[in-house]
Structures are given as C-alpha cells and as structure tokens.
Amino acid sequence: MTLHRFAFPTAIHFGAGARKGVADHLRQAGCRRPLIVTDRALAALPVLAEFRSHLDGLEVAVFDGVFGNPTASQVMAGAQAFKQHRADSLIGFGGGAALDVAKVVGVMAVHEGHVLEYVWDHPQVRPIVHPLPHFVALPTTAGTGSEVGRSSVVSEDDTHVKRIVFSPQLLARAVFADPELTLGLPPAVTAATGMDALTHNVESYLSPAYHPLCDGIALEGTRIAARSLRTAVAEPGDLAARGDMLMASMMGAIAFQKDLGAVHACAHALGAVCDLHHGLANALMIDTVLAWNFEAVPHKFDELAHVCGLAGGGQAFVPWLRQLKADIGISGGLAQRGVRREQLPRLVELALADICHQTNPRPCTAADFERFFEAAL
Structure with missing residues (x-):
C-alpha cells in the first residue's frame, strides 16, 4: 500500500470578536513591533483603524502597498518596510492578495535575493533556510482561504504570470477568523x-x-x-x-x-x-x-x-x-x-x-x- 503524509497544523481562533485576541497572542509570543500588511483600499476604511485600536501596547506600522493581483514588486517593497520598522512580526490583514503578500514578505525580510527566486519551479530555486518572523492572519474576505494556506501566489510584474512560493513554513502561527471583519463586503x-x-x-x-x-x-x-x-x-x-x-x-x-x-x-x-x-x-x-x-x-x-x-x-x-x-x-x-x-x-x-x-x-x-x-x- 502506498504511503501518504498528512498535516493539519494551523491554529484557528474562529468567531465574532476573534480579532480582539491578536495583541495578547503577539505579546505571549514575545512580539512587540508588528508590521500590518494590507491592501491600499482596505487601509483607508474604518475597519483597519478599528482593528488597530485593539493593539494597544504594541508599536505598529502599516504597509498598504498591496493592490490588484499581488506582484513581486509589492512583496519586495513590503520586505523593505519590515526592515525599516525593525519589525519582529507580521499581521496579514485583508483578502487573499494581502495575505499572500504578507507570507512572502516574511520570507524576504530574512532572506537574500528576489522573491521570484523562491518560487517552486525556479530552475535554481532558493531554499527557505532561516526561521520566518511570527505571522498571524486575519481574513477580511471569505474566498481564497489564504490564511490557512502554505503557499503564496504572486505575479511577475512584466508578464503578469502567476508564480507560487510553497513551503509549510509559510503557514500562519495563528489565524484569527472573525466574521465581523467581512460585514462590510459589498x-x-x-x-x-x-x-x-x-x-x-x-x-x-x-x-x-x-x-x-x-x-x-x-x-x-x-x-x-x-x-x-x-x-x-x-x-x-x-x-x-x-x-x-x-x-x-x-x-x-x-x-x-x-x-x-x-x-x-x-x-x-x-x-x-x-x-x-x-x-x-x-x-x-x-x-x-x-x-x-x-x-x-x-x-x-x-x-x-x-x-x-x-x-x-x-x-x-x-x-x-x-x-x-x-x-x-x-x-x-x-x-x-x-x-x-x-x-x-x-x-x-x-x-x-x-x-x-x-x-x-x-x-x-x-x-x-x-x-x-x-x-x-
């Protein structure tokens, strides 16, 4: 009989108000300087400001350079924002695009080269060898499920071809799935x-x-x-x-x-x-x-x-x-x-x-x- 390997390791906090537990979770993990990765449109809405109000005691910065289908250049800009903030953790806040970018911002924050060198089918694919920053995910849409995924889809900037970075290390340490965050979706x-x-x-x-x-x-x-x-x-x-x-x-x-x-x-x-x-x-x-x-x-x-x-x-x-x-x-x-x-x-x-x-x-x-x-x- 063929041998198979299965894994279901993601910790999920599910329910109305789950977002309010993020600050305690990060503090318990020893994190004090999170970078929120979100998309441009969401950053301008009250939902992000309301979420930030629950992060008292943390030194928070926001990278809101995600828009449209996520691209490699957005990832590299996010990694630069992580370093500039001297961040110790990542909060992915948004739909699939923001969450996919957040995952690989963590990769590029602590690895050399370009994000496209880490896609699974690159001819000389670089391995993810360093521990990634502590990452938590908060979905604001109910579609991609990127918050529980172990891959990130980003597009090449010039061709728009979608490329995939895949590794179990991309999994969020915790998911805070709060349906109240989706109430504003048209x-x-x-x-x-x-x-x-x-x-x-x-x-x-x-x-x-x-x-x-x-x-x-x-x-x-x-x-x-x-x-x-x-x-x-x-x-x-x-x-x-x-x-x-x-x-x-x-x-x-x-x-x-x-x-x-x-x-x-x-x-x-x-x-x-x-x-x-x-x-x-x-x-x-x-x-x-x-x-x-x-x-x-x-x-x-x-x-x-x-x-x-x-x-x-x-x-x-x-x-x-x-x-x-x-x-x-x-x-x-x-x-x-x-x-x-x-x-x-x-x-x-x-x-x-x-x-x-x-x-x-x-x-x-x-x-x-x-x-x-x-x-x-």
Whole structure:
C-alpha cells in the first residue's frame, strides 16, 4: 500500500470578536513591533483603524502597498518596510492578495535575493533556510482561504504570470477568523469570493489525488457554502451566513492541499491575461468545465448533489451551479468582462502550462481549453 503524509497544523481562533485576541497572542509570543500588511483600499476604511485600536501596547506600522493581483514588486517593497520598522512580526490583514503578500514578505525580510527566486519551479530555486518572523492572519474576505494556506501566489510584474512560493513554513502561527471583519463586503465581492470558496471545495473533492481527510472537509465545505452563499449576498449583515462563508473558505483552502483542477487553470490564465478577479474568473468557468468533467466521475457529482440537498443525483449539480450564479448576480460570460476572442490563444497557452489541471479528473489538452474559453465567452 502506498504511503501518504498528512498535516493539519494551523491554529484557528474562529468567531465574532476573534480579532480582539491578536495583541495578547503577539505579546505571549514575545512580539512587540508588528508590521500590518494590507491592501491600499482596505487601509483607508474604518475597519483597519478599528482593528488597530485593539493593539494597544504594541508599536505598529502599516504597509498598504498591496493592490490588484499581488506582484513581486509589492512583496519586495513590503520586505523593505519590515526592515525599516525593525519589525519582529507580521499581521496579514485583508483578502487573499494581502495575505499572500504578507507570507512572502516574511520570507524576504530574512532572506537574500528576489522573491521570484523562491518560487517552486525556479530552475535554481532558493531554499527557505532561516526561521520566518511570527505571522498571524486575519481574513477580511471569505474566498481564497489564504490564511490557512502554505503557499503564496504572486505575479511577475512584466508578464503578469502567476508564480507560487510553497513551503509549510509559510503557514500562519495563528489565524484569527472573525466574521465581523467581512460585514462590510459589498454584494458583488461577497458573490465572487464566495464562488472562489465553493470552487476550492468542489475542485479539491473532484481531484483524483488520494486524501480522504481533504475529501471529507471539501464535502462539508461545499454543504456549508451551498446553504449560506445566497444569504450572505442578499443579507450582508447576517453574521451567521458570514461566518459560514468564512468557514467554507478556510475549509476549501485546507482541502485543496489535495490539489485543484482545470477551473483554476483557466482562472489563473484569466487573471494573468485579463487581470480578472480570481473568484469571478472561477465563477465564470466552473459550470463549463464541470459539465465536461461529469462523465469522468459521476459518482462524485452524486455526492456533491447530495450535500447540496439536490434531487436528481449528480446530473443536477451543474444546473444548480448555474442557478446559484444567477441568484447571486453573476450573469453573462467572459466577453462582458472585457475578454476578447483574440486573447484566447494566450489564455489556452497559460492554462495548459498551469499545474492545476494535472489533477483534473479528466486529462486536458489545448483543444479542450480552447473549447472551455469559447463556451464561456
């Protein structure tokens, strides 16, 4: 029998008000000078000032140079801010972009070279050899689940191609998952990030890789998202629904250590070529790709339909996804988001080169990706 290795080490503080425990946690860890890594838009909102009010007794600085899809230059600027503050710890505060940048700011704060030299597929990849600064994560969106992940996705500044730094050392020492931090998300962002969380759970479950622990988490994460995503979008102040989506987001990110699939390969290409929001890109591609995947694993679609409370078995799952998207305001296709037909060859090229589709339940060719993008236009 093949040997497998599993790890679930992240400490999570979950619930309304969890953010108020960060200062005590840092003090107990011997940290006094944290650097908050956040995005430009969030830094201007009252939510960050309110969070900082709970950090009395700490010498806090803020790096708010994250915007759009995170880039390598943002990471290097954050590392410089860490050194200038003489920081001893990092607080990632924001959505997936801010949290991904925060993880590798910690790497570059104590290592030489450039962040892209640490991506997993660099021909002379540099190892992470020094202990990283103490890092805690506070998600303000419910989508990527980056707060519990052991990887960071950053784009090359010139090509916009997404690159991945992967190491268990990137894991947060503690996650403070507070649904109150997500109450200010507008409906469109709630919808897009919620579809990101749902896609993570669904694709990780459909992956043929062996990981029963992740399968169980993915199915439950799907069930939780299915029951609460509509409510979170329609009733933004519903704290229970916000908490459900925050939990589903973390569960999806834990589950996808099992790997993902062709939906994400397409979404990564759309992010690189068209700068499309990652969650929205997943939402625009998921039903097209999963309809094609159905024949490979119909029994798994039966399970997905079951946890979503659908009658009719696995064949009901993709139509349900399409209706869900319509209910939360995600309609139309790629063309309505500015994707042009002449961009399809580049999209196909990047999707085919993306590692995610290697664990799709059906092998994908360039012709398959071309059909996916054509159908989603």
